[in-house]
Structure formats: C-alpha cells, structure tokens
Amino acid sequence: MNREEAKQLLELCRPDHTVDRQDPALAEAFVLLETDAELKAWFDQQQAVDARISDSINSLEAPADLKASILAGMHLHQANAPSEPTDASIPFPKEATSSNSQRAWWQSPWAGIAALFAIMMVAFTIQSKDSSATQVADADLPPVIQYLSQEISTLKSWQFDKKDNNAGTLQAFLASAQVPSPNRIPNGLENMPTIGCITFDYNEGTKLSMICFKDGEVYHLITADKATYPDTLPEEPQLYQCGDKAFKIWVEGEQVKILSTHGKKEDMPEFI
Amino acid sequence: MKDPETLNFDEIVTAFYQPLYRFGYSLAKNEHEAGDLAQQTFFIYAEKGDSLRDKSKVKSWLFTTLYREFLRRRRKDSRMDHYEPEMLEVVGGSVEPHIRRTMDANLAVEALEEVDEVYRQPLALFYMKDLSYKEIAETLEVPIGTIMSRLSRGKAQLRDIFKRKETETA
Numbered sequence: 001m002n003r004e005e006a007k008q009l010l011e012l013c014r015p016d017h018t019v020d021r022q023d024p025a026l027a028e029a030f031v032l033l034e035t036d037a038e039l040k041a042w043f044d045q046q047q048a049v050d051a052r053i054s055d056s057i058n059s060l061e062a063p064a065d066l067k068a069s070i071l072a073g074m075h076l077h078q079a080n081a082p083s084e085p086t087d088a089s090i091p092f093p094k095e096a097t098s099s100n101s102q103r104a105w106w107q108s109p110w111a112g113i114a115a116l117f118a119i120m121m122v123a124f125t126i127q128s129k130d131s132s133a134t135q136v137a138d139a140d141l142p143p144v145i146q147y148l149s150q151e152i153s154t155l156k157s158w159q160f161d162k163k164d165n166n167a168g169t170l171q172a173f174l175a176s177a178q179v180p181s182p183n184r185i186p187n188g189l190e191n192m193p194t195i196g197c198i199t200f201d202y203n204e205g206t207k208l209s210m211i212c213f214k215d216g217e218v219y220h221l222i223t224a225d226k227a228t229y230p231d232t233l234p235e236e237p238q239l240y241q242c243g244d245k246a247f248k249i250w251v252e253g254e255q256v257k258i259l260s261t262h263g264k265k266e267d268m269p270e271f272i
Numbered sequence: 273m274k275d276p277e278t279l280n281f282d283e284i285v286t287a288f289y290q291p292l293y294r295f296g297y298s299l300a301k302n303e304h305e306a307g308d309l310a311q312q313t314f315f316i317y318a319e320k321g322d323s324l325r326d327k328s329k330v331k332s333w334l335f336t337t338l339y340r341e342f343l344r345r346r347r348k349d350s351r352m353d354h355y356e357p358e359m360l361e362v363v364g365g366s367v368e369p370h371i372r373r374t375m376d377a378n379l380a381v382e383a384l385e386e387v388d389e390v391y392r393q394p395l396a397l398f399y400m401k402d403l404s405y406k407e408i409a410e411t412l413e414v415p416i417g418t419i420m421s422r423l424s425r426g427k428a429q430l431r432d433i434f435k436r437k438e439t440e441t442a
C-alpha cells in the first residue's frame with residue numbers, strides 16, 4: 001500500500017470514532033502511519049480539521065419543541081388507531097352499608113317525586129330541542145375530525161397536490177385523479193379564491209380530498225364518498241369543535257362533506 | 273445509549289430526533305423542512321416500524337427513511353408551482369425557526385450548504401458520526417466505493433469553503 005492509497009482510506013476515519021479505528025479495511029493504513037512521518041503529520045492535520053467541522057455541525061440543535069411535537073403527534077395518532085378489546089373487568093360498585101339500603105328503591109317516599117322530576121326533565125328537553133337542522137355534538141368527536149384537525153394543523157403549502165386559485169380547476173384535477181371531488185361547492189364558497197387541494201389516505205384506503213379556500217379567513221372543504229366513509233353518517237348536519245377548529249359535517253347526495261375553519265363552532269357561517 | 277432493540281418509541285425519538293433533524297437540515301437547507309422531515313420519518317416508523325425485523329438497524333432505517341422522504345418531496349415539488357410565502361402563515365403552524373448557537377456552527381453549516389449536493393449528503397452523515405461509512409452507503413443507496421470518492425472530494429471542497437469563510441469572518 002502506498003501513501004496515496006493510505007490517504008484515501010484514512011480519510012474515512014473520523015476523530016475519536018471507535019468503529020472507524022477498528023475497521024479491518026483501514027488496518028493496513030494505520031500500520032503505515034507508524035512508519036511514515038509525513039503521512040502521520042498529514043493525518044493529524046486532517047483529523048484536527050475534521051474534529052472542528054464535526055463539532056460545529058453536531059452543535060446544530062433542533063428547535064426546542066420538535067421532540068414534543070413529534071411525540072404529541074404520535075400519541076394523537078395512536079389515540080385514533082382502532083383500539084384492541086381488553087380483558088379488563090369493570091368493578092361493581094361496593095354494597096351500600098346504610099340501613100336505608102335495605103329497603104327497595106320504590107318503597108322510598110322520595111321515589112315518586114324523583115320519578116315525576118325525571119318525567120318533567122324529559123318533557124322539557126323535548127320541548128326545548130333546537131328547531132334548526134343542525135345538532136351540536138361534542139361528546140363523541142368522530143375519529144375523522146380528530147384526524148383532519150391534526151392534518152390541517154400540520155399542513156404545509158408544499159404538500160398541496162395542486163395549487164390554483166380557481167375551485168373549478170381543483171375539482172377537475174381531483175376528478176381526473178379519481179379521488180372524491182365535491183359535486184357542488186357550498187354557496188358561501190362558490191366565488192371564493194382557492195389555495196390548493198390535497199388528498200388524504202384515511203383509515204386504510206378511504207380517500208378524503210380537501211380544497212382550501214381563502215378570503216381573509218381560510219376554509220377547508222373536505223369531500224369523501226358516502227359509500228366508503230368509515231364513520232357513522234350524520235342524519236343531519238353536525239357541528240364539532242376540535243381545539244381551535246370548528247367542523248361541520250353533512251351528507252349531500254352520494255358524498256359526505258366536511259367544512260372546517262378556525263374559530264368556534266357557534267360562529268361557523270351558514271354556507272349550506 | 274440503551275440497546276436499540278430494547279428502546280420504546282419515546283426513547284427512539286429521544287435518541288434520534290436531533291441527528292435526524294441535522295441530516296434533514298443538510299438536505300433541505302431549511303429549518304422548517306428539516307423539522308418536517310424528522311416528524312414525518314417518525315410517523316412512518318410508527319406506522320411501519322413493526323415490519324423492521326432487526327431492531328438493531330433502527331438507526332440506519334430512520335436515516336434511510338428520512339432520505340427517501342426528502343427525495344419523494346423533491347420529486348413532488350418539481351411538479352408544483354412556486355408557493356407564496358404568506359400561505360404558510362394561514363394553513364397552519366409548525367415547529368418554530370431556531371437560531372444557531374455558535375459562530376463556528378454557522379460557518380461549518382454554511383460551508384456545508386455550499387458544497388455540491390452529491391457530496392453534501394454523504395458529508396453530513398460522515399461528520400455527524402452516527403453511521404459507519406457502510407451504513408452511509410446503504411442509506412444513500414450507492415456503492416461503498418462511490419461513497420469513498422464522494423467523501424474525499426466533498427471533504428476537499430468543504431475544507432476550502434470553510435477556510436475561505438473563516439478568513440472572511442476573521
């Protein structure tokens with residue numbers, strides 16, 4: 001092995017890198033170092049410069065919240081994953097020990113009053129039911145809403161499949177790509193400029209398309225085929241709140257539409 | 273660090289998010305995209321990591337995945353129009369930009385950015401020291417001999433640029 005060949009191999013050796021030092025392919029080059037003073041001087045100088053560059057590059061730190069952002073995203077993703085059935089049993093409440101518990105509930109003098117109160121509450125609830133077609137439901141946030149909330153939060157402009165300021169162009173693009181394309185743009189969005197569109201693969205094969213509109217505020221119109229929609233179909237338009245985003249889901253023909261914007265669900269404009 | 277085969281997901285993130293970010297930065301030359309590449313890599317690992325039979329390979333698997341994701345995005349970007357910067361403010365936040373800490377870090381990273389891309393990729397992995405040169409070759413999917421020649425030429429280029437920048441700064 002001559003000096004030039006040794007240099008080629010020794011350039012692969014990083015300062016203080018045990019694996020490199022012990023690499024059999026470099027062994028002969030290291031032997032030559034011990035007998036060639038000029039090669040040794042060259043090697044020491046290379047190592048010093050490499051050490052300085054390596055230290056500098058490795059001092060480049062990721063943003064402080066990157067790790068937390070990664071873990072939060074993964075925990076949210078896991079929370080949306082189908083849950084496995086468990087064998088955990090639900091413990092029964094402990095037996096009551098007071099003397100009153102010895103009497104059957106219907107024997108209590110308060111039973112009749114409690115029953116009457118319950119009947120009155122049911123009647124009141126039925127009467128005060130909102131006459132509008134839209135139901136507000138937060139207790140059971142559909143998985144697709146949680147998924148979309150996360151996707152919208154992390155969406156970057158370079159992720160758009162197509163960017164155009166005309167909704168018709170984006171509708172045609174989605175149709176040509178054989179993904180759900182909104183058959184009708186809601187009234188309030190019809191003449192609004194668009195930013196672009198993107199397709200999501202949700203829940204093993206369900207395609208969701210999203211067109212983003214911008215007119216000061218940004219609105220996201222998501223479209224899915226009713227036939228492949230994985231969640232329960234709403235009988236009436238439903239409003240949801242997920243973090244700082246409001247969502248409205250409704251069925252229109254053979255499509256499920258979801259509209260999302262920043263803000264409260266109570267302030268969601270009546271676009272449909 | 274614990275044996276990679278015994279690390280849980282949180283520990284894998286802790287162990288590798290920094291080096292992945294640095295590699296992503298060397299590829300994208302952009303802090304936002306470097307963070308996104310790291311995030312997407314761990315997402316892919318969460319989805320597909322179970323298929324990795326040899327858990328001791330998780331490190332090189334992560335670097336390879338990040339590199340492929342970078343290439344995939346670049347191919348996709350080449351088909352898209354130039355974006356307007358104001359869209360980023362509207363469609364959602366991301367990890368905030370970050371200020372580098374030392375003058376030396378500035379110079380070395382800036383010098384690396386000026387190196388030809390074909391050399392910059394193996395150089396970044398080389399100086400980060402996380403992968404052996406064999407693993408670097410596997411990550412970038414090129415023969416070991418090619419890695420050797422690219423490292424040699426890349427190092428020469430990087431040193432010239434680094435020295436020039438040090439002179440300019442002094």
